[in-house]
Amino acid sequence: MNSRERFLTALTGGKPDRAPLAHVAAMTTVELQQSTGCFMPAVHLDAEQQARLMAANHDTLGFDAVSFIINFFGEPAALGAEMDWGAPDRLPTFKSNPWRTPEDAVIPEDLFDRQPLKTCLETIRTAKQRYGDRMAVLGKIMGPFSMLQAMHGVENVLMELLDSPSQIAAFLDVCVEALVRHANAQFEAGADAVSIGEGGAGARMLSPAAYETCLLPVHRRMIARIQGPTILHICGDVRSRLHLLAQTGMTCFNFDWAVSPAEMTAAAAGRYTVMGNINTTDLLCAGPAELARQVEENLAAGVHIISPGCATSPRCPNANLRALADAIARH
Amino acid sequence: MSELQELTQAVIKGDRNKAKQLTQTLLDQKVVPMDIVEKGLVPGMAEVGDRFKRNEYFVPEMLIAARAMKEAMAMLEPLLAKAGIKPKYTAVLGTVQGDLHDIGKNLVGMMWKGANIGVVDLGSNVSADKFVAAVKQHNAQIVGLSALLTTTMPAMKDTVQAIRNAGLKTVKVVIGGAPITQEFANEIGADAYAPDAASGVDVAMKTVAP
Numbered sequence A: 001m002n003s004r005e006r007f008l009t010a011l012t013g014g015k016p017d018r019a020p021l022a023h024v025a026a027m028t029t030v031e032l033q034q035s036t037g038c039f040m041p042a043v044h045l046d047a048e049q050q051a052r053l054m055a056a057n058h059d060t061l062g063f064d065a066v067s068f069i070i071n072f073f074g075e076p077a078a079l080g081a082e083m084d085w086g087a088p089d090r091l092p093t094f095k096s097n098p099w100r101t102p103e104d105a106v107i108p109e110d111l112f113d114r115q116p117l118k119t120c121l122e123t124i125r126t127a128k129q130r131y132g133d134r135m136a137v138l139g140k141i142m143g144p145f146s147m148l149q150a151m152h153g154v155e156n157v158l159m160e161l162l163d164s165p166s167q168i169a170a171f172l173d174v175c176v177e178a179l180v181r182h183a184n185a186q187f188e189a190g191a192d193a194v195s196i197g198e199g200g201a202g203a204r205m206l207s208p209a210a211y212e213t214c215l216l217p218v219h220r221r222m223i224a225r226i227q228g229p230t231i232l233h234i235c236g237d238v239r240s241r242l243h244l245l246a247q248t249g250m251t252c253f254n255f256d257w258a259v260s261p262a263e264m265t266a267a268a269a270g271r272y273t274v275m276g277n278i279n280t281t282d283l284l285c286a287g288p289a290e291l292a293r294q295v296e297e298n299l300a301a302g303v304h305i306i307s308p309g310c311a312t313s314p315r316c317p318n319a320n321l322r323a324l325a326d327a328i329a330r331h
Numbered sequence B: 001m002s003e004l005q006e007l008t009q010a011v012i013k014g015d016r017n018k019a020k021q022l023t024q025t026l027l028d029q030k031v032v033p034m035d036i037v038e039k040g041l042v043p044g045m046a047e048v049g050d051r052f053k054r055n056e057y058f059v060p061e062m063l064i065a066a067r068a069m070k071e072a073m074a075m076l077e078p079l080l081a082k083a084g085i086k087p088k089y090t091a092v093l094g095t096v097q098g099d100l101h102d103i104g105k106n107l108v109g110m111m112w113k114g115a116n117i118g119v120v121d122l123g124s125n126v127s128a129d130k131f132v133a134a135v136k137q138h139n140a141q142i143v144g145l146s147a148l149l150t151t152t153m154p155a156m157k158d159t160v161q162a163i164r165n166a167g168l169k170t171v172k173v174v175i176g177g178a179p180i181t182q183e184f185a186n187e188i189g190a191d192a193y194a195p196d197a198a199s200g201v202d203v204a205m206k207t208v209a210p
């Protein structure tokens, strides 16, 4: 089995020769940027360099499935959010929220000619063409709630969820249109699966009741229209709404260390596959022995795909990330 | 229910209009501003903090409660200042350098204000030097550091170092944020760690008056 076959088998609940290693949230180390000569922030607008960094995550760190680097904010950047593109050791973030009212929320025809989306699609095409026979190439979109936070302001969105839910619903509909188009364009470009980064709905950001009434129907509608396997990422302690996740229709859920692997596999109960949950603080600060222990715990609990629980710091030592593949191989 | 109790309920529900209206009614009835704070607003914010701790409230409920409290406080602050009422302690608060996450930090600030701790909020992306200067300038007893990124945890360590190196021996350092743990607090020599905004009050109080 090659990496791509292994990943796709595990993603859909089959039995691979061993558990695959993957990442969906941002992961590129300063060390790898140095060894490939491809540095952030230039890579965010350079498909050739970004594809090389993706291949390095496979070749050097042993990841079976890799994703392009920009973590979130691709869609907001294309829709006019001002960006701080970061540095080799700093991931990008947005600096302004362009949507004040639902009337501002318009998706332009030329969405995919705008940066950085043009580069994201080109990166998938390049990575697929060059390395697609040996590794799985993943696409990614933001989750609608997280995208809206970037477009309209985090605190505004959270307060309006209680003050004027109909306005939030109207905004979310527009987000979904953009995101479905983007996800399907990524599949057309060759993505093997597309992840949905919904960190903004994580941890304590909204109640289980608000999730169920305001966001779950949106997730369900969106995922139904995406033409390929999806991996939903919501970070933080989401134990109070694990019972709702099966209703989203996602293929796989990427969870973090706030939920234990055993709790996660029990909640999934075979209705979707799960991917997690290596602690990203430990990837930065702990050593290979602790990371190997976490890999073992995930494998013992029946987690289908091993991955960091969230975005990793670019300052993570390569040796720590490599320790994950080594631990799986030893298992 | 008395008007003070109604004010408490308005804060708990995050009803900003009712909170302002009741504050005005109480002022019209010549209730002392400090009593409105201590018997009306503070119990409301304390209950909100407890509900958050118990997983009954989430960030949106906290935010609208904090907004109601803030708007009512804005009506009272000039009157408190006029009466010469000063907070018991002063805290300097901020998110460490390189980190823009400020929602958790703002909630901690709100809870501290509610507990009669004066808060000098330095905002987010605050350098170690700025923290040191503000502690000196305001003669603060507490300094609160927040960090949400694993990448900015080292900046927290540097800030604690800078505070110690500046010879600020008596100021108590309280830290918090999603990736922060008690072990990390011990490792970097912080005085205390608070897992959430509500515990932040007890923790801060215990460090200054054990």
Ligand code: B1M
Pocket (backbone or CB within 6 Å): A025, A026, A071, A072, A091, A092, A093, A094, A150, A154, A199, A200, A201, A202, A203, A204, A205, A235, A236, A280, A281, A310, A311, A312, A313, B059, B098, B099, B100, B101, B102, B103, B104, B105, B107, B108, B143, B144, B145, B146, B147, B148, B149, B150, B151, B174, B175, B176, B177, B178, B179, B193, B194, B195, B196, B197, B198, B200
């Ligand atoms: C002084 O004493 C104390 C005591 C207690 C203290 C305390 C201090 N401070 C906090 N507490 C405690 O009390 C509070 C209430 O009980 C709690 O506070 P918290 O702050 O933990 O909780 C808040 C009340 C609610 N939580 C939050 O506000 C954070 C929510 C999430 C969604 C989040 C948000 C909103 C944002 N983000 Co960012 N963001 C995420 C978060 C994912 C998640 N689901 O948690 C996280 C933290 N972000 C992350 C990242 C990577 C980033 N973010 C970035 C940007 C942003 C926004 C600007 C979009 C926005 C912040 C807006 C703002 N004004 O704060 C970028 C960095 C910007 C920067 N330099 O800081 C960027 C790099 C963007 C990117 N490319 O992914 C991840 C961190 C990964 C890691 N472990 O390092 C992340 C987990 C999301 C993810 N899945 O990738 C306690 O921790």
